[in-house]
Amino acid sequence: MKLIFEQGHPGRGTDYLGPCDVPMVSIHGALREKPLRLPEVSEIEVDRHYSQLARRTHGVNDGFYPLGSCTMKYNPAINEYAASLPGFTQVHPLQEADTAQGCREVCERLKAMLCEITGMDAMTLQPAAGAHGEFTGLLLIKAYHRAMGHTGRTKILVPDSAHGTNPASASMAGFEVVSIASDENGFVDLGALKAAAKEDVAGLMLTNPNTVGLFDPQILEITRIVHEAGGLNYYDGANLNAVMGVARPGDMGFDVVHLNLHKTFSTPHGGGGPGSGPNGCKQFLAPFLPGQDTPESIGNVRSFGGNFLVAVRALTYLMTIGREGVPQAAKHAVLNANYMRVKLSDLFPMAYDRICMHEFVMSLEKLKEETGVSALDVAKAMLDHGIHPPTMYFPLIVHEALMVEPTETETRETLDEAVRVLREIWEKAQQDPSSMHHLPETTPVCRPDEVAAARNPRIRYDFEAMGR
Amino acid sequence: MATYVPAAREEEQAMLEACGLHQLDDLYGDVPASVRLTTPLNLPEGMAEMSVRREMERLAGQNTVFPHVFRGAGAYRHMIPAIVETAAGHEAFRTAYTPYQAEISQGVLQSIFEFQTDICELTGMEAANASVYDGACAAAEACEMCRERKRSRILVSESVDPKVLSVIRTYAFGRDVQVDLVPLSGGVTDPEALSALVTEDVSCLVVQQPNFFGCLEDLDKLTAQAHAGGAKMIVHFNPIALALLKTPGECGADIAVGEGQPLGIPLSWGGPYLGFMATTAKLMRRLPGRIVGETADEQGRRAFVLTLQAREQHIRREKASSNICSNEALCALRAAAYLAAMGPKGLREVAVQCASKAHYLQKALEEAGLPPVFPEREFFHEFVTHCPDAGRLLSALRREGILGGLPLSGNRMLWCATEMNTREEMDRAAAIVREVTKQ
Known part of the structure; x- marks a missing residue:
């Protein structure tokens, strides 16, 4: 399909402002010399362009999206309604x-509510994404040790x-990052942890359930070892x-924890953002939180208070599902994952074959050895069935990892169909x-050349080469 | 309560049986009993949509939506054509994840590629990324791009928005990097003070255009001075002003960043907003975050993919150029749709009307008794006036539905006008100012 810059005609466009009702002034300082090459299109061209782009995008609304570690649950419509209220969208932050x-x-x-769910004493909504929350949480740890x-x-x-x-x-x-080995079950190797937990340790970052989809049963011992060494424990809420x-x-x-409102609390991912990555902490770290006027505060990690409209959606979700709905969502996320796991494990070896949490990791090493078909090939084959593939090659x-996270909002029919598709692909x-x-055969493109893209980067439209 | 869990009780039982289990709690055998909750969380009970809707409408109703706004200071109220909402409102854009699977993400990928092109065109730079969290984070990330072993100290002009400075400081605390301020002279960065400050340990200079006080900086001169001292030049630019003013690219800047909120994104009490970043071809591989590139697929069809990923955290881990993963993709798509709707003529018209109305407002306020603090400076759509009794003035304006300027220290006020402000409301605001200052 054409780029927006390849459409339209010089001089085309819509006047959205009307005439200026005050005398026009001109600025005399240094002015732009190069003409501004933005699209010159009519409104119908804008409309159709984005409709076409939307058709070439697979969202949760289009079909199953079991992308491991991303928690692609349904994004409730009422969240969007609340976030579109002018009483929220038209308020100036100052x-x-x-x-x-x-x-x-x-x-x-x-x-x-987030404090109650995480067992923390204080919370900030300023971080704009999960990684931003991680950074913020680590700065709290740094500021604490400094203090x-x-x-x-x-x-x-x-x-x-x-x-x-x-x-x-x-x-x-x-x-400085010290990598801690995992044991054969995918859990933290306690021996390695003990050996590393010394007087130079500021803290540990841990995702639990971890990235192989298992809850580490040694959790209390892990956090105790770090505390006894004088470090703090950071919970990655992914x-x-x-x-x-x-x-x-x-x-x-x-x-200290960070949460991903765009995963756990049903706010949409927006094709890569905006998300929101609140940090929660115990009382002794609260004075260090960003966005407040305490002498200990680490400052601000972003302008203003954070991605407010994302917070509106998360609150709407929590008000809707409430006290009973929170654990119900968790349990059904885990049930759905285990249901798929047991229906696949005879053909697709599980990296860790035991009851999993909300996601599981299959290793396609054997399939690749025997047939040459890789995790990537299986993932690409799923695209022809209208299913977004699992996360590939992680952890x-x-x-040859495929990490499957169905989430709680999928029906049993959807899970059964995905199982059928995967078995058929096998x-x-x-x-x-x-x-x-x-494969795939049914999508607009098939296996774009990523190596060429990186070797000879073309990351913007080349007007000159295209004669525009 | 409403639930988004579809499984009915008997389905739940059947699925548990398929797993060889009896009850949901059997799924949590790995969770030590001592950390399992034994009582329900202390949260309100769930509510049906009808009640949730009522409650959220009530909360929204507790806020004042000002029909007339003369406040900017980093967040600007602009006209957003209805088509922007239509274009960005497609559900697939909203509910998709980061476009890892290129085959079913060509729409999002192309929208980012078009956004990157827009940002390059606006800034006059050669390479842009897919966005970062906001303009302040963009400035902080830009500083990190310039850090070298022997050059790490950051210089920030005192005329940079204090919120941006604060975020630069926080990121610098992470890297243990020193941040020093360049003093002002008459509302703009003092070139003489700057030349003394750019020593051989300085990595970069951050300047804002127009600056926080609305004044236009002499970017050519400041860039030359930064470069003469071996430091890189970072300009934090208002994107609407880019339609009129000499671009960072034309001034020879190394990195252009800014807050993209004015490009079709509502005020939303501060977020989500949009940080944009653009740089030279030379520094392209130091950019943080996602970058979309054009390539071809197996059959030679044009295709877009995430590219230059060797910079990123999922490949480089602790050696990555940044930890950024999620960005503000949907806001970037909105900005691109806004720019497509406006076109070059429309965006220029927005900029000219902003400047014209701000100049009209400045004169009207001056005549009403609020003289400008920097009368000798050129400005774009913001300016500072003296304002002896800000509290009383703001209250009087508020009674008429007007959000006045932002009070600054030293009995000053930062005003803003955009294309949204009519002559009539500016005259009315000036009349109120006259009343208040007379008393």
Whole structure:
């Protein structure tokens, strides 16, 4: 399809403003010399362009989206209604406080609920995404150790199964990253943890349930080891959906958490954002939280109070599902994952074959050895069935990994159909493996050349080359 | 209560049986009993949609929506054509994840590619990313792009928005980098003070255009000074002003960043907003976050993919250029739809009307008794006046549905006008000012 820059005609466009009702002034300083090459299109062209782009995009509304570690649950329509109310969208962030009491109440209520769900004492909504929350949480740990005079605590322990954002966030917060091995069950290797938990440790970052979809049963011992070494425990809330209302990080020995409102609390992902990554912490860290006027505060990690309209959606969701709905969502997320797991495990070996949490990881190593069909090939084959593939090649500790997270909002029919599709793909891999390397067939493009894209980056439209 | 869990009780039982289990709690065998909740969370009971709707409408109703706004300071009320909502409102855009699977994400990928092109065109730079959280984070990330082993100190002009400065400081605390301020002279960055400050340990200079006080900075001069000292130049630019003013690219800046909220994104009490970043081809591989590139598929069809991923956290882990993963993709799509609707002529018209109305307002306020603080400076759509009794003035304006300027220290006020402000409401505001200052 054409780019928007390849449509329209010079001089075309719609006048949205009408005439200026004051005398026009011109600025005399340094002015732009180069003409501004924006699209010159009529409104119908804009409308059709974005409709066409939407048709070439698969959303949760289009079909099953079991993308592991991303919690692609249904995004309720009422959330969108609430977030579109002019009483929220038309409020200036620097209005005097008494003219924005509704916004404040939304935030206070949401923070109280999130504290209750995580077992934390204080919360900030300022971080704009999960990784942003990680960075913020680590700065709290840094500021705390500084304030306590712990100058030698320069290391953050991160399991080798962790999301890439964990070590990247630790780096941004000025820490050295120490990778902790996982044991054969996918859990933290306690021996490795004990050996690393020394007087130079500032803290541990842990996702629990972890990235292989298992709840680490040694959790209390893990957090105790870190505390006894003088470090703090950071809970990456990426997988909270499995345990919300069942168990709380605050009761497991964690001092600071981040949540992903765009995963656990049903706000949409927007094709890559906006998200929201609130941080919660225990009381002793509360003075360090961003966005407040305490002398200990780390400052601001973003302008204003955060992605407010995302908070509106999350509050709407929590008000809707309420006390009973929170654990119900968690339990059904776990049930749906286990249901798919048992229906697939005879053909698709599980990396860790036991009851899982909200997601499970299959290893297609054997299939690849026997047929040459890789995890990538299986994922691409799923596209022809209208299913978004699972997360591929993550976590890094599992070879040929496919990580499946169905979420609680999918029906049994959807799960059964996905199981049927995967089994059919497995059969095809046995019978006609060579045909599998050139799928999908039904999508607008098939296997774009990523190597060429990176080698010779074309990251904007080239007007000159296209004669425009 | 409403629930989004479809499984009825008997289905639940059948599914449990398929797993060889009896009850839902059997799923949690790995969770130690001592950390399992034994009583329900202390949350309100769930509510049906009818009640939730009523409650959210009530909360929204507790806020004042001002029909007349003369406040900016980093968040601006502009005309948003209805088509922007229509274009960005497609459900697939809203509910999709980051476009990892290119085959079923060409729509989102192309929208980002078009956004990157728009940002390059606006800024006059060669490479842009898919967005970061907001304009302040964009500035902070830009500073990190410039950090070198022997050059890490950051210089920020005192005329940069204090919110942006605050975020730069927080990120700098993470990297243990020093931030120093460049003093002002008459409302703009003092070039003489700057030249003394750009020493060989300075990595970059951050300047805002128009600056926080609305004044236009001499970017050519400041860029030359930064470069003379071996530092890189970062300009935090208002995107509407880019339609008129000399671009960062034309001034020789190394990195252009800014807050994209004015491009079709509602005020929304501060978020979600849109941080944009653009740079030179030379620094392209230091950009944080997602970048979309054009390539071809197996059959030679044009295709878009996430590219240059060797910079990113999921590949490089602790050595990544940033930890950023989620960005503000849907806001970027809105901005691109806004720019497509407006076109070059329309955006220029927005900029000219902003400037014209701000100048009209400035004169009207001056005549009403609020003289400008920097009368010798050129400005775009914001300016600072003296204002002895801000509290009383703002209350008087508020009674007429007018959100006045932002009070600053030293009995000053920062005013803003955009294309949305009519002559009539500016005259009315000035009349109220006259009443109040007379008393």
